[in-house]
């Protein structure tokens with residue numbers, strides 16, 4: 371059966387920003403603070419490193435209820451036995467990815483325009499990463515920032531739940547949720563923060579305040 375998932379606080383890991391305590395410990399602390407999804411994103415590492423870190427993440431998150439998603443590398447996601455994989459418009463096609471992961475893993479897809487959002491096939495894709503809301507130094511090749519109005523247009527056009535991404539911090543929770551996104555995907559708001567658990571807890575508290 372496909373795992374249930376909660377997009378409300380989606381941590382995307384960055385090996386550089388997490389260099390102090392590492393990606394696994396950052397994820398563990400973020401989940402203790404209320405992160406619901408963790409994406410292993412390492413653009414440099416290669417499949418073997420992804421698998422090694424992914425297996426350590428899987429062990430660290432076991433029993434927490436948080437879902438483990440692998441960015442880009444579908445083969446690594448399958449080898450890890452992750453909950454899912456996230457791909458972008460320039461990565462492997464949705465059809466190819468779904469064929470490799472089978473029906474029971476989650477598939478996330480990035481969209482950057484309402485047109486791309488409208489073309490998402492809900493039979494294939496479980497959620498989208500929508501944005502970028504703001505420009506961010508974390509991903510230097512990001513597409514044109516769309517702001518909250520652009521985010522709302524993407525969400526409205528999309529047949530599956532959306533998590534917003536791109537420069538999001540605790541001050542943006544209200545506008546992100548008001549735009550219709552189910553949650554926030556963040557890198558630098560947690561990775562490399564002096565206290566990643568406290569950073570996640572602040573985001574969690576604001577999300578809960580506005581949704582409960």
Ligand SMILES: Cc1ncc(COP(=O)(O)OP(=O)(O)O)c(N)n1
Nearest residue numbers: 441442456457458459480499535555
């Ligand atoms: C949740 C989430 N949303 C968007 C992205 C970006 O994916 P992509 O466009 O494939 O870019 P890279 O992350 O691969 O550089 C994401 N990773 N996660």
Ligand SMILES: Cc1nc(C(=O)O)sc1CCOP(=O)(O)O
Nearest residue numbers: 502506508509536537556557558
């Ligand atoms: C991984 C990623 N994808 C983006 C997109 O626009 O698709 S922006 C991004 C990085 C987001 O980092 P931060 O939370 O530090 O701004």
Ligand SMILES: [Mg+2]
Nearest residue numbers: 442457458461
């Ligand atoms: Mg990608």
